[in-house]
Amino acid sequence: GELDVALAERVKKRNATFGPASVLFYEEPIEAIRAEGAYMIDAKGRRYLDTYNNVPSVGHCHPHVAEAVARQSALLTTNTRYLVRVVEDYSERLLATFPARLSNIVFTCTGSEANDIAMRIARNATGKQGFVVTEAAYHGNTALVTEISPDVSRDRKPAPFVRTIPAPSLSQAPGGDVATSFTTALKAAIADLEGEGYGCAAFIADSIFSSDGIHADPAGFLKPAVEAVHAAGGLYIADEVQPGMGRTGGGLWGFMRHEIEPDIVTMGKPLGNGFPMAACVTRPALLGAFCADTNYFNTFGGNPVAAAAGMAALDVIENEGLIENARLTGGAFTDALRNLMPRHPRIGEVRGAGLFFGVDIVDPETGAADQPTTRKVINRMKEAGVLLGSAGRDANTLKVRPPLTFTEAQSAFFVEALDGVLQRI
Numbered sequence: 001g002e003l004d005v006a007l008a009e010r011v012k013k014r015n016a017t018f019g020p021a022s023v024l025f026y027e028e029p030i031e032a033i034r035a036e037g038a039y040m041i042d043a044k045g046r047r048y049l050d051t052y053n054n055v056p057s058v059g060h061c062h063p064h065v066a067e068a069v070a071r072q073s074a075l076l077t078t079n080t081r082y083l084v085r086v087v088e089d090y091s092e093r094l095l096a097t098f099p100a101r102l103s104n105i106v107f108t109c110t111g112s113e114a115n116d117i118a119m120r121i122a123r124n125a126t127g128k129q130g131f132v133v134t135e136a137a138y139h140g141n142t143a144l145v146t147e148i149s150p151d152v153s154r155d156r157k158p159a160p161f162v163r164t165i166p167a168p169s170l171s172q173a174p175g176g177d178v179a180t181s182f183t184t185a186l187k188a189a190i191a192d193l194e195g196e197g198y199g200c201a202a203f204i205a206d207s208i209f210s211s212d213g214i215h216a217d218p219a220g221f222l223k224p225a226v227e228a229v230h231a232a233g234g235l236y237i238a239d240e241v242q243p244g245m246g247r248t249g250g251g252l253w254g255f256m257r258h259e260i261e262p263d264i265v266t267m268g269k270p271l272g273n274g275f276p277m278a279a280c281v282t283r284p285a286l287l288g289a290f291c292a293d294t295n296y297f298n299t300f301g302g303n304p305v306a307a308a309a310g311m312a313a314l315d316v317i318e319n320e321g322l323i324e325n326a327r328l329t330g331g332a333f334t335d336a337l338r339n340l341m342p343r344h345p346r347i348g349e350v351r352g353a354g355l356f357f358g359v360d361i362v363d364p365e366t367g368a369a370d371q372p373t374t375r376k377v378i379n380r381m382k383e384a385g386v387l388l389g390s391a392g393r394d395a396n397t398l399k400v401r402p403p404l405t406f407t408e409a410q411s412a413f414f415v416e417a418l419d420g421v422l423q424r425i
């Protein structure tokens with residue numbers, strides 16, 4: 001149609017403007033106009049159920065957050081060198097959600113920056129240089145953090161100071177003992193780093209292993225891994241950018257499902273429900289040593305508008321019982337997805353916690369990862385009015401991450417759409 005020609009023209013122009021850094025979802029991209037709750041609305045007025053976007057995780061354009069941002073931006077927005085009440089209140093409230101020893105916070109604007117600082121704190125504190133991550137991890141885009149993000153540098157050799165280990169897959173672990181196989185791999189990686197003279201400054205993991213394909217179970221499997229890194233004099237950095245803010249349904253932070261205490265926690269994406277903000281939380285001794293060496297400062301990190309947004313997002317999680325909803329609605333949604341498996345041998349596995357799922361798409365005969373079909377499913381789900389993404393080393397895992405306000409009716413709509421799409425493939 002005519003609009004589609006115009007759209008194609010704009011895509012061409014966008015590609016010319018941004019070059020290869022232009023990333024657009026879908027064979028036919030969506031022109032997003034507005035959004036509300038779990039829905040995004042395009043230029044033709046079509047509503048899509050958004051089960052991918054975990055930035056507005058308490059719902060798109062939540063009125064309470066939008067109002068807080070508008071009010072604060074009309075009152076005061078400035079660099080971060082002043083005493084501002086909302087910043088003090090928010091810091092105190094956010095820190096109260098962590099184990100008591102994690103009592104210092106550095107605000108940043110992106111998750112990448114938070115991880116960059118975390119890596120520098122770890123090196124500074126341990127005197128070691130190396131890092132261990134999972135094989136399809138993504139932790140961000142600064143020069144340093146790109147080195148520990150094999151998901152975007154898969155064809156490159158990892159930096160000499162980085163070791164990667166396989167994702168903690170429950171179904172592939174010998175005897176189903178994922179804690180032991182994961183810890184064994186981690187110990188070998190640490191020994192290798194020590195042998196090369198780097199040592200292990202930190203093991204950094206997103207506790208639900210988002211870009212590795214979502215690996216959540218059994219809760220607690222990270223405990224021996226964290227003990228191993230501590231025994232080797234390294235730190236554990238919990239990257240909560242994806243599992244954080246209630247998504248896993250087991251507390252506000254994903255690491256809580258594993259009953260571990262990280263040395264450093266980084267968070268971002270959903271923190272301000274769309275307002276760009278992130279943070280790094282750690283123990284005073286670790287931050288103190290780092291700051292003494294660097295004079296670290298961040299112009300926008302923890303500005304008054306960000307603090308107002310973050311405060312409002314926490315209000316919504318509490319007021320609307322969203323952690324509980326993630327657990328309950330998420331549990332029922334997992335069951336419904338698993339119920340599709342007998343009729344659809346293309347579904348290899350369904351994994352997840354709370355409202356975060358990975359659904360493997362495989363060849364029904366061989367069980368091998370099927371990336372082309374995964375892509376097809378994602379594009380056809382969009383035609384059916386549902387947005388979702390992909391993850392995993394082989395990019396064959398449907399990544400499903402709806403807002404924490406997700407309802408039973410919305411999960412039924414999703415399951416029916418996936419059922420239809422898989423039938424027609």
Ligand code: PMP
Nearest residue numbers: 110111112138139140206241268
């Ligand atoms: N860590 C994880 C686990 C992420 O998923 C991301 C972003 N996808 C980041 C860090 C980086 O965050 P940002 O894009 O805000 O820099």
